[in-house]
Amino acid sequence: xxxxxxxxxxxxxxxxxxxxxxxxxxxxxxxxxxxxxxxxxxxxxxxxxxxxxxxxxxxxxxxxxxxxxxxxxxxxxxxxxxxxxxxxxxxxxxxxxxxxxxxxxxxxxxxxxxxxxxxxxxxxxxxxxxxxxxx
Numbered sequence: 001x002x003x004x005x006x007x008x009x010x011x012x013x014x015x016x017x018x019x020x021x022x023x024x025x026x027x028x029x030x031x032x033x034x035x036x037x038x039x040x041x042x043x044x045x046x047x048x049x050x051x052x053x054x055x056x057x058x059x060x061x062x063x064x065x066x067x068x069x070x071x072x073x074x075x076x077x078x079x080x081x082x083x084x085x086x087x088x089x090x091x092x093x094x095x096x097x098x099x100x101x102x103x104x105x106x107x108x109x110x111x112x113x114x115x116x117x118x119x120x121x122x123x124x125x126x127x128x129x130x131x132x133x134x135x
Contacts, residue, residue, distance in 0.1 A: 004059060006120040010052045010069070013113035016106050017049035017079075025103030029086050041082035045107070048075035052114065062128070066121045073114040080107045 020026055021042075029038040051072035058065035083104045090097055 004120070004124075006065075006069075006117040006124070007056050007059065009113040009117040009120070010056045013076075013110045013117070014049050014053045016110040016113070017045055017052070017076075020045055020079075020083075020103055020106050020110075023103030023106065024099040025083055025086055028090065028100060029082070032086070037082065037086065041079065041086065044075050044079040044082060048072050048079055048110070048114075051075060052117075055117070062121055062125045066118060066125070069114060069118045069121060073111065073118065076107070076111045076114050080104070080111055083107050 026041070026045075029041045032038050051068055055065050055068040055072060058068060087097065087100050087104050090100060
């Protein structure tokens with residue numbers, strides 16, 4: 001289960017999403033007077049993290065695992081959108097916003113890990129289908 005590449009990608013993605021809660025982009029989002037921005041960002045990030053973590057344990061049902069990863073990828077894109085919006089509302093990319101940019105890049109790396117996990121799940125599914133055709 002955990003030795004499969006997609007399980008490692010999903011675990012890394014969950015850990016990266018967890019680490020975003022310690023970055024300054026998250027603290028800036030929670031300090032925003034518009035409460036819906038901070039709560040939407042936290043909710044999308046948390047749901048993406050838990051979705052990826054749950055998908056690790058669906059290794060016996062690759063079709064369901066792939067659907068869960070697709071939904072998690074969508075949630076990660078939403079979290080990336082929130083973080084990008086927060087960053088641009090602070091003034092965009094620049095040398096004074098390096099810490100906030102790191103938080104956005106962590107979310108982008110999590111999105112990359114979701115994509116890699118989905119790619120490996122599809123590869124496993126194709127391998128099983130080709131083995132079934134041989135039998």
